[in-house]
Amino acid sequence: MSEIEKGPDRLYQDLARNLTEELASGQYPVGARLPAERELAIKYGVSRPTVREAIIALEVQGLVEVRIGSGAYVKRLPGSEDLPGFNVSAFELTEARLLFESEAAALAATQVTDEELAEIERLVEAIARENNDPRGTEQADRAFHLAIAKATRNNAIHDAIERLWELRATSPEAALLHEKARTANIKPVVDEHAAILGALRARDPAAARAAMRGHLSQVIDSLLFATEERQIEEARRAAQAKRDRYSRATA
Amino acid sequence: MSEIEKGPDRLYQDLARNLTEELASGQYPVGARLPAERELAIKYGVSRPTVREAIIALEVQGLVEVRIGSGAYVKRLPGSEDLPGFNVSAFELTEARLLFESEAAALAATQVTDEELAEIERLVEAIARENNDPRGTEQADRAFHLAIAKATRNNAIHDAIERLWELRATSPEAALLHEKARTANIKPVVDEHAAILGALRARDPAAARAAMRGHLSQVIDSLLFATEERQIEEARRAAQAKRDRYSRATA
DNA sequence: CAAGAAAATTGGTAATACCACATTGGAGGT
DNA sequence: ACCTCCAATGTGGTATTACCAATTTTCTTG
Numbered sequence: 001m002s003e004i005e006k007g008p009d010r011l012y013q014d015l016a017r018n019l020t021e022e023l024a025s026g027q028y029p030v031g032a033r034l035p036a037e038r039e040l041a042i043k044y045g046v047s048r049p050t051v052r053e054a055i056i057a058l059e060v061q062g063l064v065e066v067r068i069g070s071g072a073y074v075k076r077l078p079g080s081e082d083l084p085g086f087n088v089s090a091f092e093l094t095e096a097r098l099l100f101e102s103e104a105a106a107l108a109a110t111q112v113t114d115e116e117l118a119e120i121e122r123l124v125e126a127i128a129r130e131n132n133d134p135r136g137t138e139q140a141d142r143a144f145h146l147a148i149a150k151a152t153r154n155n156a157i158h159d160a161i162e163r164l165w166e167l168r169a170t171s172p173e174a175a176l177l178h179e180k181a182r183t184a185n186i187k188p189v190v191d192e193h194a195a196i197l198g199a200l201r202a203r204d205p206a207a208a209r210a211a212m213r214g215h216l217s218q219v220i221d222s223l224l225f226a227t228e229e230r231q232i233e234e235a236r237r238a239a240q241a242k243r244d245r246y247s248r249a250t251a
Numbered sequence: 252m253s254e255i256e257k258g259p260d261r262l263y264q265d266l267a268r269n270l271t272e273e274l275a276s277g278q279y280p281v282g283a284r285l286p287a288e289r290e291l292a293i294k295y296g297v298s299r300p301t302v303r304e305a306i307i308a309l310e311v312q313g314l315v316e317v318r319i320g321s322g323a324y325v326k327r328l329p330g331s332e333d334l335p336g337f338n339v340s341a342f343e344l345t346e347a348r349l350l351f352e353s354e355a356a357a358l359a360a361t362q363v364t365d366e367e368l369a370e371i372e373r374l375v376e377a378i379a380r381e382n383n384d385p386r387g388t389e390q391a392d393r394a395f396h397l398a399i400a401k402a403t404r405n406n407a408i409h410d411a412i413e414r415l416w417e418l419r420a421t422s423p424e425a426a427l428l429h430e431k432a433r434t435a436n437i438k439p440v441v442d443e444h445a446a447i448l449g450a451l452r453a454r455d456p457a458a459a460r461a462a463m464r465g466h467l468s469q470v471i472d473s474l475l476f477a478t479e480e481r482q483i484e485e486a487r488r489a490a491q492a493k494r495d496r497y498s499r500a501t502a
Numbered sequence: 503c504a505a506g507a508a509a510a511t512t513g514g515t516a517a518t519a520c521c522a523c524a525t526t527g528g529a530g531g532t
Numbered sequence: 533a534c535c536t537c538c539a540a541t542g543t544g545g546t547a548t549t550a551c552c553a554a555t556t557t558t559c560t561t562g
Binding site: 009010049052053056057060061066068092093095096099100102103105106107110112154155156157159160164167205207246248 | 259260261263300303304306307308311312319340342344346347350351355357358361405406407408410411414416418456466497
């Protein structure tokens with residue numbers, strides 16, 4: 001039937017990629033059996049050893065399970081890596097950032113170097129430009145926050161915060177909600193980022209913490225604003241009340 | 252030469268396991284070339300297709316890189332997965348916990364249920380028993396801190412803190428240093444944990460934060476105590492000074 | 503209709519052959 | 533003596549064929 005497109009190297013890799021795509025397309029749901037090795041060999045115009053190599057590649061990746069005398073069965077779909085913490089909402093994510101990044105900013109204020117301050121200042125300007133671009137990707141925003149995390153001189157802190165941003169990128173719902181919030185609310189972020197920068201420049205931990213908290217509180221507000229009323233009104237009120245309680249206790 | 256031990260299923264898996272062990276043993280350092288497929292086939296008494304399957308399994312795992320016409324070369328050693336944040340010290344880890352878990356405790360104080368309080372109380376008692384056991388594994392300690400993280404009702408926070416504990420477990424140096432610190436300093440932890448529990452029970456965020464900070468500051472102290480003077484005296488002073496600066500700013 | 507046996511199907515492994523690419527070493531020229 | 537080039541050799545890449553073992557299906561049979 002269909003032919004293998006291109007690639008002079010490693011036929012089995014092309015075939016494994018093709019099969020992975022077919023898995024992702026839903027052509028073979030979880031639990032389904034793949035065609036026999038001999039059939040696949042004919043279908044793709046390759047030899048059976050090559051088919052076996054490709055299936056072994058999928059097997060090692062945990063995509064399929066091979067049962068002797070029976071066949072190769074779909075174990076999980078390509079997209080669904082079991083990354084720990086994959087099931088977090090945009091609210092949880094931002095709440096976590098509110099807690100962690102605020103403290104990180106305070107620590108960074110005691111550690112930041114002049115070079116890092118210059119870099120952060122450059123990123124603030126980049127964020128301003130990014131905001132004017134209707135199709136901005138928030139790359140500068142991410143870089144800004146990670147630069148502060150890095151200024152803590154603590155790899156564990158930097159990694160934890162970087163991870164939160166990755167979760168945001170890999171969670172479809174979170175990315176969508178953030179995008180909605182962004183289009184509806186563009187103005188204040190520049191000032192907030194500048195305030196954070198100012199506190200860092202002053203080497204004032206308390207001010208840096210407060211500025212970061214203010215910024216992320218604003219982000220949560222914009223998320224709340226972007227939330228459909230009818231849809232999750234209850235969850236919205238709960239998130240609001242939760243934050244209020246925490247904020248009041250730490251004011 | 253050597254024979255394959257056992258296993259009626261999947262010869263290539265046995266062979267891949269054998270090769271992985273030989274990689275781990277340092278028999279083939281990074282960059283070294285593995286014997287030719289034909290040689291391995293003879294050495295292990297299997298056919299070349301089977302050897303190819305095993306090598307492909309290693310290749311998919313990123314252990315070796317196959318160059319056409321040249322051979323299979325060791326890319327990385329089995330133990331060294333590139334988990335993000337693999338290179339963190341015990342100090343960084345605990346400092347991160349000091350920042351994150353303190354805030355998590357504050358948030359948890361506003362969210363914790365009576366059931367969770369009962370569970371946490373149970374864990375405090377378990378920690379006390381664990382401390383009397385010279386070969387305690389700190390399982391209860393971990394469970395205690397994760398229970399508090401869970402009481403925040405925020406999966407992102409829980410995951411981030413859980414990750415820090417995993418890093419501690421997977422980092423040999425960190426585990427070693429903690430073990431040294433534990434044997435040298437057993438007494439205060441019970442009181443500290445009880446203090447945290449008390450603050451949670453009182454639903455007092457500020458007190459919970461302070462209690463957690465006090466506890467983890469104590470942990471850092473014990474780590475400093477366990478650090479060999481001659482070895483990293485400079486790093487020790489730096490860590491001490493860093494924490495002091497942050498603590499003074501948040502007192 | 504059910505239980506068991508036979509046949510067909512499927513993955514597992516081996517053996518062999520040939521091709522393409524890489525490396526190496528020696529022939530030949532400078 | 534040195535460098536260049538190319539052929540021989542080694543190595544992985546793939547195909548073909550064959551046979552075995554486990555499973556599944558089919559069919560016989562009580």
